Amino acid sequence: MAWQEITIDTDSRKIEEVSAMLTARGFSDLVIEDQQEFESFLDENRAYWDYIDESLQKKLQGLSRIKLYVEDTDPASLQKLQDFAREQELPIHISLLPDTDWEESWKDNYPPQPVGRNLVVLPYWLADSDQSGRMPIILDPGLTFGTGAHPSTQMVMEFMEDIVKPHFHCLDLGSGSGILSIAALRLGAESAVGIDIDPKAEDIARENAGYNHFSAPEFRAMTGNVTEDKALMDQLSAEEYDLVLVNIVADVIISLAPVLPRFLTQRSTLLCSGILDTRLEDVKSALTAAGFEIRAVHEKEDWRSIMAALPGFSN
Numbered sequence: 001m002a003w004q005e006i007t008i009d010t011d012s013r014k015i016e017e018v019s020a021m022l023t024a025r026g027f028s029d030l031v032i033e034d035q036q037e038f039e040s041f042l043d044e045n046r047a048y049w050d051y052i053d054e055s056l057q058k059k060l061q062g063l064s065r066i067k068l069y070v071e072d073t074d075p076a077s078l079q080k081l082q083d084f085a086r087e088q089e090l091p092i093h094i095s096l097l098p099d100t101d102w103e104e105s106w107k108d109n110y111p112p113q114p115v116g117r118n119l120v121v122l123p124y125w126l127a128d129s130d131q132s133g134r135m136p137i138i139l140d141p142g143l144t145f146g147t148g149a150h151p152s153t154q155m156v157m158e159f160m161e162d163i164v165k166p167h168f169h170c171l172d173l174g175s176g177s178g179i180l181s182i183a184a185l186r187l188g189a190e191s192a193v194g195i196d197i198d199p200k201a202e203d204i205a206r207e208n209a210g211y212n213h214f215s216a217p218e219f220r221a222m223t224g225n226v227t228e229d230k231a232l233m234d235q236l237s238a239e240e241y242d243l244v245l246v247n248i249v250a251d252v253i254i255s256l257a258p259v260l261p262r263f264l265t266q267r268s269t270l271l272c273s274g275i276l277d278t279r280l281e282d283v284k285s286a287l288t289a290a291g292f293e294i295r296a297v298h299e300k301e302d303w304r305s306i307m308a309a310l311p312g313f314s315n
Contacts, residue, residue: 012036031067121148155305178205250279273305
């Protein structure tokens with residue numbers, strides 16, 4: 001099936017109005033590309049990001065447009081859009097997209113991802129065809145953050161290859177897809193607990209663990225915020241962990257730093273990642289102020305990962 005991509009140019013002041021008019025005419029699947037809306041989204045969610053791809057910002061520079069997709073066998077819809085653009089005096093552009101199986105083509109963006117010496121992250125549809133001989137971490141990569149492609153995740157997994165031992169109990173704060181918990185179990189850990197503030201992540205992590213044949217009590221997924229939920233903090237800190245993982249962003253690591261010692265003993269290792277090189281010293285200072293000793297820093301591209309422990313560390 002071939003599709004036509006319809007682009008209607010407008011400006012930020014009118015984009016909501018134009019979108020509403022298109023929806024009223026039966027066109028509900030709209031792709032909005034608007035610089036002002038993008039920048040507003042960033043401002044409102046600044047606590048959750050440290051880095052924005054400059055190429056994406058440049059791509060949206062000065063843009064305010066709406067895209068729709070119409071089957072090439074639907075000339076009536078195309079005519080309605082052309083009439084609408086003419087009535088509103090808006091520029092319209094039409095391009096024919098190649099004949100592609102869109103329901104399957106997105107999978108091409110998720111090839112096997114070797115990590116470290118021994119691991120490979122696989123989308124679930126390639127689980128039975130991998131012949132790399134590496135330890136597989138099988139995921140549904142389209143569901144949430146954590147596909148193994150990002151340097152911050154890879155550095156934690158590389159650290160883990162040298163740290164995880166068969167008796168280990170692991171705590172994964174900001175677990176997302178569950179990739180790091182699953183990696184710990186695959187490397188031989190006895191148990192892993194994944195915590196995320198997003199309720200959807202709990203089900204997703206549990207589903208991904210299932211692809212790898214891990215379930216409770218080996219793997220437990222929970223929802224909550226350890227800095228705000230005292231009951232959750234008390235529940236988690238009642239257990240002892242050999243490895244605590246925090247792969248989020250610098251500001252969240254800094255806010256977590258004061259409570260992290262509650263989850264560690266002198267035999268435990270803390271791995272923090274998701275840290276831009278420009279924020280490394282901020283995170284190191286926060287961890288040091290919380291009583292940790294920095295034992296190693298890894299770097300990959302613009303990202304940094306920290307291994308830390310409490311004074312008197314012995315493992």
